[in-house]
Amino acid sequence: MSHFDIEISEVGPRDGLQSISTIMPTADKIAWINALAAAGIPEVEVGSFVPAKVLPQLADTAQLVEHAQQIKGLAIAVLVPNLRGAQNAVALKPTKMSIPFSCSETHSLRNVKRDHQQMLEEVRNIAALVKTLPKESRPKFEGGLATAFGCSLEGHVSEDKVVSLAVALMEAGCDEVGLSDTTGSGNPAQVKRLIKRVWEAIGKENLTGVHLHNTRGQGLANALAAIDTGITTIDSSMGGIGGCPAAPGASGNIVTEDLVFMLESMGLKTGVNFDKLFEARALLAKLLPNEALYGFTPLSGLPKNFQYAK
Secondary structure, three states, X not given: OOOOOOEEEEOHHHHHHHOOOOOOOHHHHHHHXXXXXXXXXXXXXXXXXXXXXXXXXXXXXXXXXXXXXXXXXXXXXXXXXXXXXXXXXXXXXXXEEEEEEEOOHHHHHHHHOOOHHHHHHHHHHHHHHHHOOOXXXXXXXXXXXXXXXXXXXXXXXXXXXXXXXXXXXXXXXXXXXXXXXXXXXXXHXXXXXXXXXXXXXXXXXXXXXXXXXXXXXXXXXXXHHHHHHOOOEEEEEHHHOOOOOOXXXXXXXXXXXHHHHHHHHOOOOOOOOHHHHHHHHHHHXXXXXXXXXXXXXXXXXXXXXXXXXX
């Protein structure tokens, strides 16, 4: 990570597009991914290996991985819900493969139709699959601890449970875990506390990224809390697309443009160029004319004499 301090992982093409009804054509997705890479975004989550009948919005994930492979220096992330998805993914050699593992068992049963024990079995099988690959073509395998800060079905999620599941995922063969505020329930004090507790249990090097939602307006505050604690990768979505169905009118994901502005203003390098980032947003607005795009920085522009982090 020599050329930047904080890595932005753009999740719009997956988390954003799966949450809206519009199905973006493959050629448009490719144009958007090209524009994101041109802006200096280092990692893009291009899609999810789920059956097309479940998420028709993401049916072309394999084509997008193949295209993204041709973009020099771009890290390619994908989501896999199970072993079948992982088998389809590894054939294409993405950089990172994440499995969503809900800390709330109720949410897990609704989201992936499996309880915790069944999900851990999937993780063990995927880890075994990854180990059969030559070392140089192994994707990094992340266990994404969803609903880690609260669940819209169960409510409170115990921190002890999140920590024990982080340990279980590492023991089952994940290379790392990530913490996800799926429902936008978290607050900055909770973010700091939970990161530290997970680090104590599995080691700092095994939790480097968080996925936060802005459902209740805490997204950037929580991102700042995570960065202050020592997290180095933040997931975000251009225009904040991927609104949270549970909170109408609230954007779901953190807005990439606002996150980059906050970080660069603080002297933290992201490697992202604002002119190109705003071009990518203008393209997205054209490609999704019926979807609301969120974010303050693109509307107000950069302050006079704005300077990038050195």
